Amino acid sequence: MPRWSSRATNPVRARRSLPAGPTWQGALAAGLLALAFYAYTLQPSLAWGDGTRLQREAVTGQSFILAEMVPLAIAPDPLPFNRLGVAAWDHPLYVMVTHTLVRLLPALDRLWLVNFFSALCGAGAVGLVYALVAEETGRPAAAAIAAASLAVAHTFWFHAVTPEVYTLWALLLLLALAAWQRFEATGRAGWLVAAGLAWGLGAANHLLALLAVSALGLYAALTYLAPPAPRAQPDGRALARQLGFVSVGFGLGFLPYVIQFVRLLRLLPLSQVLGPVVGTTFLANLLALTPAKFVASLAVGAVLHLAQFGPLGLALGWLGLGLRRRLARKALAGYSVYGLFALLYHVSDQFAFYLTAYVFLALALGLMTDACLARLTASGRAAALAVLAAGIVALPWLYAAAPSWARAAGYGDELLAIPQIGTGVRDGLTYYVNPNKRGDYGAWAFGQATLAALPPNALVLAEWYTDTDEYFVLRYFTAVEALRPDLTLEGWPTEDPFLFDNALAVARVRAATAARPVYLASLAERYYGVAALQADYCLTPEHSLYRVYPRGLEPAGARCLP
Numbered sequence: 001m002p003r004w005s006s007r008a009t010n011p012v013r014a015r016r017s018l019p020a021g022p023t024w025q026g027a028l029a030a031g032l033l034a035l036a037f038y039a040y041t042l043q044p045s046l047a048w049g050d051g052t053r054l055q056r057e058a059v060t061g062q063s064f065i066l067a068e069m070v071p072l073a074i075a076p077d078p079l080p081f082n083r084l085g086v087a088a089w090d091h092p093l094y095v096m097v098t099h100t101l102v103r104l105l106p107a108l109d110r111l112w113l114v115n116f117f118s119a120l121c122g123a124g125a126v127g128l129v130y131a132l133v134a135e136e137t138g139r140p141a142a143a144a145i146a147a148a149s150l151a152v153a154h155t156f157w158f159h160a161v162t163p164e165v166y167t168l169w170a171l172l173l174l175l176a177l178a179a180w181q182r183f184e185a186t187g188r189a190g191w192l193v194a195a196g197l198a199w200g201l202g203a204a205n206h207l208l209a210l211l212a213v214s215a216l217g218l219y220a221a222l223t224y225l226a227p228p229a230p231r232a233q234p235d236g237r238a239l240a241r242q243l244g245f246v247s248v249g250f251g252l253g254f255l256p257y258v259i260q261f262v263r264l265l266r267l268l269p270l271s272q273v274l275g276p277v278v279g280t281t282f283l284a285n286l287l288a289l290t291p292a293k294f295v296a297s298l299a300v301g302a303v304l305h306l307a308q309f310g311p312l313g314l315a316l317g318w319l320g321l322g323l324r325r326r327l328a329r330k331a332l333a334g335y336s337v338y339g340l341f342a343l344l345y346h347v348s349d350q351f352a353f354y355l356t357a358y359v360f361l362a363l364a365l366g367l368m369t370d371a372c373l374a375r376l377t378a379s380g381r382a383a384a385l386a387v388l389a390a391g392i393v394a395l396p397w398l399y400a401a402a403p404s405w406a407r408a409a410g411y412g413d414e415l416l417a418i419p420q421i422g423t424g425v426r427d428g429l430t431y432y433v434n435p436n437k438r439g440d441y442g443a444w445a446f447g448q449a450t451l452a453a454l455p456p457n458a459l460v461l462a463e464w465y466t467d468t469d470e471y472f473v474l475r476y477f478t479a480v481e482a483l484r485p486d487l488t489l490e491g492w493p494t495e496d497p498f499l500f501d502n503a504l505a506v507a508r509v510r511a512a513t514a515a516r517p518v519y520l521a522s523l524a525e526r527y528y529g530v531a532a533l534q535a536d537y538c539l540t541p542e543h544s545l546y547r548v549y550p551r552g553l554e555p556a557g558a559r560c561l562p
Contacts, residue, residue, distance in 0.1 A: 023134045030147040031127025034160075037151065038119035042161045043437035045111050046444040048426070050349065051163040052472035054091070056480055058098035058114045058163070063090050064472075067479070068493045074267040086261045087274055091165045093205040093256050114163045122160030122167035125359065126151045128174035132181065133366035136327045141385055142373060146366025148392045149317075153308040153362070154399060155355050157435040165206050166355045172202035173209070173359065177330065184326065192245035199246075200253020208356065211337055219333035226324065289344065301343050304351055308358050309365065310391045317361040320368030328367050335360035348419075400436060403429040421446065421469050422521060422544040446544065447473040451484045453543040455517045459488045460545065461505055461528060462521035465497030470521035470545075502529035509533060509548055519545040523561070534561075 046052060053064050060067060063085035066074070076082035084095055098117050102110045126147045134143035150156055159166045176198035183191035202209035264273045289297075305314055321332040339357035342350065369388065373381045406415055406429055413420060418428035425446050451474065454460070462471040471491040477483045490508065492500065506529040512518050523530050523539065523546060533539065538549040538560035546561070554560060 022140070023131055026134055026140050026143065027127040027131035030130040030144065030151075031123045034126040034147070034151045035119060035123035038122055038157075038160045039116065041157075041436040041438050042112070042119055043115045043163070043440055045109070045441050046447065046473060046476060047115070047162050048421075048431065048443045049468045049472060052443060052469070052476055054094070054098075054163045054165065055111055055114050056472065056476050057084075057095045059102055059110050059480055061095060061099040063087075063095070064475075065493050068491075076267060077263065081260065082263065084260055085273070086257055086264060088207055091205055092260045093201060094165045094168055096256060097168075111163075115161065118162060118164055118167050119160050121171040122151075122156065125156075125167060125170040125174050128171070128178055129359070129362055129366070132174065132178060132327065132363060133370070135181065136325060137367065137370035139370045139373060141381070142366045142370035145369045145385070145388050145392070146362050148389075149309055149313050149365055150359065150362035152392055152395045153358050154395070154435060155304070155308060155351055156358055157396075158432075159352065159355060161435060161437050164352070166352060169202050169206045169208065170355065170359050172198045172205065173212075173356065176202065176212075180330075181327070189242070189245045192242055193249040196246035196249025196251075197253040198249075200250035200255075203250070203254050204257040208338075208353075211341060212334070215333045215337040218336060219330055222329045222333060223326075226329065293346075297343055297346070300350075301339075301354070304354055305358075305361075309361070310395060312388065312391050313365055314361075316368040316372070317365035320364030320366070320371070321361075323364070323367050323371060325367060328364060331360040331364040331367070335364070396436065399434045403427070403433050406433075419467075419469065420522070422450070423541040423546065425544050426469075443469070443473050447477045450474065450544050451477055451487065454484070454487060454519070454545075457486050457488075458517040458519060459490065459508075459512050460519045460521065461490050461508065463497065463500065463505070463524070463527040464491035464493050465500075466524045466527050467491075467521035497527075500527060502527050505529055506532050509537070513537070513548055513550055518548040519543070520548060521545055 043051075047055060057063060061081050062083035065087075066083040066085050069083075074083075081092075081096060081099075084090070084092055086092055098114050101113055101117060105113060129150050130143045130147035132143075133146045134140055137143065156167070156170070176195045179191045179195035179198060183189070183195065199209060199212060202212075261273065308314070309317060320328060321335060322328070335357050338360070339354065342353035342357060345353050347353075373384060376384060406412075411429075413428035416429065416432065418432055420426075420428070426442055431440070431442070460474065462474065464471045471489070474489050475491065478485075478487060478489055492504065495504075502525070505527060509518055509528075519542070520528055520530075520539070522528075525531060530539065533548065536551055538551055538554040538558060539546050540549065540554060540558045540560055541547075549555075549558065
């Protein structure tokens with residue numbers, strides 16, 4: 001967002017700054033250290049759930065829903081990415097980049113490579129946090145604390161070592177912010193074009209980027225209301241020119257999305273191209289929000305924040321949002337908009353939507369660290385930095401120990417509403433609470449073992465929305481690795497999961513059990529009508545799934561579930 005007036009009427013306030021060389025050398029060092037950390041803790045192979053979906057899309061260059069449509073349903077053009085969608089759950093830029101990497105580097109394991117791209121983007125974002133704080137404060141120690149705090153923050157670390165789109169979004173967001181900062185320091189319009197370009201690329205990666213418009217509006221209000229008074233009046237012509245430069249850059253960056261949108265409109269009606277109306281889920285949850293649910297959401301959000309930065313880091317971050325610095329006001333605007341959205345957006349992976357807010361909070365943490373260090377003596381600064389560093393180092397240890405503590409106290413996956421995989425083959429608490437994924441081949445082992453054990457011509461019902469993990473893991477092996485062509489995996493990917501009629505599953509089971517083995521991925525009543533099935537069928541655990549036998553035909557010793 002441009003300043004409200006020209007350089008002549010509103011000169012940029014002088015600030016301490018490091019020479020450009022040391023700042024970017026420090027940023028590079030921070031990024032490389034983060035990359036080494038993420039590479040060491042990287043998910044080595046297949047992930048679970050939505051991550052598996054993204055791995056499949058990166059390997060194939062196709063959105064999973066469009067890929068599941070039979071050839072007669074659509075007749076795409078012969079150019080690359082002809083089945084890459086632009087719905088809210090699609091991420092065109094991410095798929096284009098990762099698929100290109102997979103094609104260009106065939107010697108590398110493609111699943112590892114897709115995961116490593118998340119690490120690369122995450123490390124770049126950590127380096128940019130260092131650069132932004134160092135340039136703003138002139139204090140490398142404060143910049144290092146900010147960068148390290150973000151690097152080990154639970155949600156950011158988790159997404160930096162698994163296949164996800166959020167670290168790419170964070171990198172592009174920070175690139176836009178860095179270019180904006182350079183514009184304010186130099187007045188050169190080219191930096192506004194660069195900021196718009198990074199922002200547009202961010203929107204082509206994830207539509208979450210469009211929320212930045214609200215953050216920019218809030219920042220403009222905060223800037224206008226900030227002292228000193230009297231406030232300079234906006235220079236309309238300068239503002240229009242600056243917005244024009246940003247718009248040009250945004251348009252160029254958003255081109256991948258626009259091109260895919262136009263291509264798909266030739267094949268499908270608008271409603272199918274976009275999927276459900278963007279924001280429908282958010283608005284539905286907002287309308288259903290009660291005071292009790294809002295308080296509960298606040299409590300969960302506070303716990304999530306505490307898990308990212310610890311009590312001291314969180315306090316510094318929140319206090320830093322109130323500092324009278326341009327970067328602090330930008331952080332406050334971004335944190336407010338993205339934090340509020342995450343607070344109100346009640347979906348199964350709600351924790352991930354806080355990630356953008358944490359990026360802004362890390363910047364504020366660095367600014368507040370600088371403000372505190374400036375008031376201390378040399379020995380006091382050394383002691384404060386030691387305390388902050390100890391808190392950062394302690395977080396990975398806490399993440400690793402927390403699942404064991406929870407189980408020792410009698411809590412399991414249900415504590416965090418983590419879905420069970422099949423009959424219970426995953427330690428969900430460890431997977432989601434400890435971001436360290438080094439040596440974790442659990443999803444790969446589940447898929448391989450299950451497919452090897454299933455009898456010939458089996459039918460597996462795994463509705464893609466409720467049994468995301470089972471569907472996408474098994475579908476990766478059948479669709480991408482071409483294993484078990486005799487097996488049918490029914491996930492109803494083109495059916496709206498919110499309007500799904502479980503009579504479809506019940507009818508499919510009744511029609512198939514006489515001719516082939518039938519399995520359910522879970523006992524979800526909402527999607528499989530388990531209560532109706534149990535009147536005539538015995539449901540029993542088998543090969544990590546639930547086998548459906550007609551009553552009286554189950555094998556001797558089978559334990560029919562009540």
